[in-house]
Amino acid sequence: MYTEEIKAHQLRSNVHGTKADNIVQRAEKALLNVRIDQTVKRLSTLTKIQTELVSELKQCLAENEFQQVVERGQRSQMKEHEKSKERQIKKFNRLIERKSNQQNMQESIKPTDSEDEPDSSERWVKNYSKRSLNEVERSVLMKGLNFAVSPRQVPIIDYITTTECACRHLDQNDANELRAKVLVELNKHERVEQNLHQREHQAIKELKSDKSIKILPADKGRCTVILDTDTYKEKCESLLSDSKTYKILKRDSMQSYKKQFITLLKDLTDRQIHGAAMGSPVSPIVCNLYMEHFESIALTTAPNPPSWWYRYVDDTHTKLEREFAGEFTHHINNLDQHIKFTTEEEHDNAFAFLDVETIRPDGQIKTKELLTQAGITDAKLYAPQSFAATTTDKPAGQTGS
Incomplete structure (x- = not known):
């Protein structure tokens, strides 16, 4: 269930929730304390070994030779110390940046009390349902229905499948080169940077599971509208009840139309000569x-x-x-x-x-x-x-x- 990363002592659990997160955090701290104790004992042992080796060298070498060995050893020690120090500084800066990103994400879901500007959530989210939305749910809906949520993990299978499909149209050398480049990029991005906070993920899950509401885009504009499911069905039934526009079919004719459409496409190639293409972002x-x-x-x-x-x-x-x-x-x-x-x-x-x-x-x-x-x-x-x-x-x- 758990996998340990030796360098950072980070634990990942398949069980989600506040209690599970607290257990994982306590386990990470306990592992870190054990790591510190082991490192201190290891340093003490190495110090004793160093003292014994220095004593033996002093007996075997002349005074000037011994001083040269000590100076070279100190220079080598300082060089390794600077390398290690630089690595630790980079790690520390990455941790600070990650913490700052998490704080910015938390602040982004907090409401802003501004007297000069109207509440932006009221502009972008119109709730006409009986459900009361909390601050986190409004924050998620304000991002719009086209907002792309980062996946939990890198979709490796999808990348491999797409790459292999592309390699079919390449010669062997180019295909192997493409596979190697994709593999390098996948190794660089083992973890996906999340663009939503944990509470926002939970809000999306709760909104999707609520069958009493319908979340829809506005007819025009970028607003998100929330309606009661009953109200939504009533509006649909009201539109479909117009006998001048719609009529009830005795059977599902989609398969028949689909076959006819495919037959026409086989012998027909059209080019749009007027207007803009439906669905195109340029239209x-x-x-x-x-x-x-x-x-x-x-x-x-x-x-x-x-x-x-x-x-x-x-x-x-x-x-x-x-x-x-x-x-x-x-x-x-x-x-x-x-x-x-x-x-x-x-x-x-x-x-x-x-x-x-x-x-x-x-x-x-x-x-x-x-x-x-x-x-x-x-x-x-x-x-x-x-x-x-x-x-x-x-x-x-x-x-x-």
């Missing part, structure tokens, strides 16, 4: 650049442009005279055949845009956050400089592609 950047170009043309060529224009991805928040709404929609829909906008006008002097509701009490435009909508947070809106926001009593409207 959002390219789309945003094109939308900036598109809206620049749309706003400068419109006969009656809106008073303001704010955009988040493909959703826009605009304000213009009601009589020009249809004209403006027709104008922007004729600029690109692949981009079509729909409009949503205000009702009762209010309408929702992203997770903010725009209202016009007494002719003044104001906003308030919609806490009931688990959707979009920290949305950074883009607006051309020539279309800055103004506060008037003109009707507001929303446009979306």
